[in-house]
Amino acid sequence: xxxxxxxxxxxxxxxxxxxxxxxxxxxxxxxxxxxxxxxxxxxxxxxxxxxxxxxxxxxxxxxxxxxxxxxxxxxxxxxxxxxxxxxxxxxxxxxxxxxxxxxxxxxxxxxxxxxxxxxxxxxxxxxxxxxxxxxxxxxxxxxxxxxxxxxxxxxxxxxxxxxxxxxxxxxxxxxxxxxxxxxxxxxxxxxxxxxxxxxxxxxxxxxxxxxxxxxxxxxxxxxxxxxxxxxxxxxxxxxxxxxxxxxxxxxxxxxxxxxxxxxxxxxxxxxxxxxxxxxxxxxxxxxxxxxxxxxxxxxxxxxxxxxxxxxxxxxx
Numbered sequence: 001x002x003x004x005x006x007x008x009x010x011x012x013x014x015x016x017x018x019x020x021x022x023x024x025x026x027x028x029x030x031x032x033x034x035x036x037x038x039x040x041x042x043x044x045x046x047x048x049x050x051x052x053x054x055x056x057x058x059x060x061x062x063x064x065x066x067x068x069x070x071x072x073x074x075x076x077x078x079x080x081x082x083x084x085x086x087x088x089x090x091x092x093x094x095x096x097x098x099x100x101x102x103x104x105x106x107x108x109x110x111x112x113x114x115x116x117x118x119x120x121x122x123x124x125x126x127x128x129x130x131x132x133x134x135x136x137x138x139x140x141x142x143x144x145x146x147x148x149x150x151x152x153x154x155x156x157x158x159x160x161x162x163x164x165x166x167x168x169x170x171x172x173x174x175x176x177x178x179x180x181x182x183x184x185x186x187x188x189x190x191x192x193x194x195x196x197x198x199x200x201x202x203x204x205x206x207x208x209x210x211x212x213x214x215x216x217x218x219x220x221x222x223x224x225x226x227x228x229x230x231x232x233x234x235x236x237x238x239x240x241x242x243x244x245x246x247x248x249x250x251x252x253x254x255x256x257x258x259x260x261x262x263x264x265x266x267x268x269x270x271x272x273x274x275x276x277x278x279x280x281x282x283x284x285x286x287x288x289x290x291x292x293x294x295x296x297x298x299x300x301x302x303x304x305x306x307x308x309x310x311x312x313x314x315x316x
Contacts, residue, residue, distance in 0.1 A: 001013070001067075001161040001162070001163075002161070003161070003205040003208075005208075008208060008209055008212070009070060009072075009163070009209060010070075010161050010162075010163050010205070010209070018065060039296065039297060039299055039300025039301075040299060040300065041300070042299075042300030042305075043299050043300050043305070046305050047059060051309075051313075057091065057092075058088065058091075058092050060084055060088060062077065062080050062081045062084055064077050064105075064108055066104055066164060067162040067163075067164050068162070068163055068164060069163045069164040069165075069166065069167025069168060069213055069216070070163050070167075070209075070213065071212075071216065074108070074111050074112075074216070077108055077112070078111070078112050078115055081108075081109075081112055082112070082116070085097050085124050085125070086124065089123075089124050095126075096123065096124055096125055096126040097124060097125060097126060098126050098127050098128075098129060098311070098312055099125065099127070099128045099129065100128075100129045100131065100308070101128070101129070101130050101131065101133060102131045102132055102133075102298070102299050103131075103132050103133070103134050103263075103264075103295065104134045104164075104168065105133075106130045106131075106132070106133025106134050106135055107133070107134050107135065107167075107168065107217060109128060109130070109223075110130075110133070110135060110217060110220075110221070110223060111216060111217060113125070113128065113221075113223040113224070113225060114217075114221040114223070118224060121224060121225050125225045126225075126226065127225060127226035127227070127228060127284070127311060127312075128223055128225050128226070128227050128228070129228045129230065129308060129311060130227065130228065130229050130230065130272065131230050131231070131298045131299055131304065132230075132231050132232065132261055132263075132264060132269065132295045132298050133229060133231070133269070133272060134168060134264060134268060135217075135220060135268060135269075135271045135272055136170065136171040136173070136174035136175070136220065136267065136268040136271035137168045137169050137170040137171045137174075137175070137191075137268060138168055138169075138170070138263070138264055138268055139170055139181060139238055139239055139240065139264075139265055139267075139268075140237075140238045140263060140264075141165055141168055141169055142169070142181065142182060142197075142241055142253070143238065143241060143253055143255070144156075144159055144165065145159055145160060145165055145198075145201060145203060145206075146201055146241075146243075146248055146251055146252075146253055147251050147252065147253065148251075156201075156251060160201075160203040160205070160206050161205070161206070163206070163209055163213055165203075165206060166198075166206050166207075166209050166210045166213035166214060167213040167214060167216055167217075169191070169194045169210075169214065170191040170194070170267075170268070171191060171214075171217070171218060171220065171268075171271075172190075172191040172192050172218070173218060173219065173220060174191075174220070174267060174268065174271045174274075175190065175191035175267060176190070176191065177190050177191070177192050178190065179191065179240075179267075180240055181240050181241070182197060182240065182241050182242075182243065182253075183240070183241070183242045183243070184242075184243045184244075184245065184246045184248075185244070185245075185246055186246050187246065194210065194214070195207055195210050195211070198210055200246070200247065200248065201248045202248075220271065220274055220275075222274075222275045222278045222279040222280075223275065223279070223283075224279055224280050224283055225283055226283050226284040226285075227272070227275060227279070227283065227284070227285050227286075228284075228285075228286045228288075228307075228311055229270075229272035229273070229285075229286065229287040229288070230288050230289075230290065230298065230304060230307065231261055231264070231269035231270070231288075231289055231290070231298070232260070232261030232262065232269075232289065232290050232291075232292070232293040232294050232295060232297070232298055233259065233260070233261065233266065233269075233289035233290065233291060233292075234259060234289075234291050234292050235259070235260060235261055235262045235292055235294055236257045236258075236259070236262070237257065237258060237259060237260030237261060237262055237263065237264065237265045237266075238255050238256070238257060238258075238260075238265070239256055239257065239258035239259075239260070239265045239267075240255075240256035240258075241253040241254065241255060241256060242254040242256065260295075261293070261294055261295040261298070262294040262295050262296075263294075263295035263296070264295055269289075270287065270289075272287055273287050288307070290303060290304060
């Protein structure tokens with residue numbers, strides 16, 4: 001993307017248009033999904049074969065451009081999702097819906113719910129099931145910014161024009177001022193130092209939008225719907241990085257490992273537990289870790305699907 005200083009945002013280059021190709025009324029589950037990456041074939045087979053769900057009637061999806069993290073793109077996503085929920089509700093005899101999200105989809109759904117009136121949520125939303133929800137940002141986004149995404153497939157220069165990375169760096173509210181996320185010979189960066197970090201890796205344009213983008217979910221607003229927070233645990237996961245250079249010239253980082261689901265650490269996966277204290281007690285809240293089930297395996301895992309069955313079908 002190209003940076004526009006007038007709007008303080010990234011935009012498509014001249015002559016390029018990005019479209020999310022989905023009809024929000026129909027919202028086919030087959031649209032815009034990374035099937036093999038997160039085992040969605042198993043998820044779809046489970047609900048279509050075992051429970052006889054019908055794609056486009058009572059089973060839908062709302063795709064999004066994961067590179068983006070601006071108020072504008074979130075507004076468009078919210079409109080599409082709200083329209084789809086309301087039409088699905090009517091099409092299925094006024095039954096409230098279950099939202100199931102994965103990874104950054106958790107960020108998208110949380111923002112969506114935070115923008116809706118409580119009366120609307122009470123009518124249309126039965127429950128939200130968050131799988132590996134990227135609720136409080138992600139430490140391994142640091143590596144992508146310095147070394148590139150799926151390095152060297154997508155260069156760091158390209159990555160640094162994706163405003164997603166200004167939105168989903170570790171949230172200070174959860175990671176705090178003591179946890180060191182990046183260590184160099186002369187400085188330790190915590191979640192409160194992410195603006196300086198962007199400057200120091202020469203992601204200057206991304207740093208200009210950081211203050212605005214990082215504030216979108218900074219308070220981790222409680223969803224105030226029945227919420228189930230599932231995630232993998234006990235897998236070696238990046239929790240920090242060491243650079244031998246203060247200026248990150250060699251684009252290489254040494255990874256510090258801790259625990260998580262292989263991609264997201266326990267800190268962000270378990271950040272939803274904050275809502276156990278802040279959310280209205282009339283809504284259910286359950287947080288559960290699944291032993292050695294990775295970030296990309298959670299959606300199609302049999303144990304997780306059994307838990308989802310218990311949530312959905314025990315209430316009918």
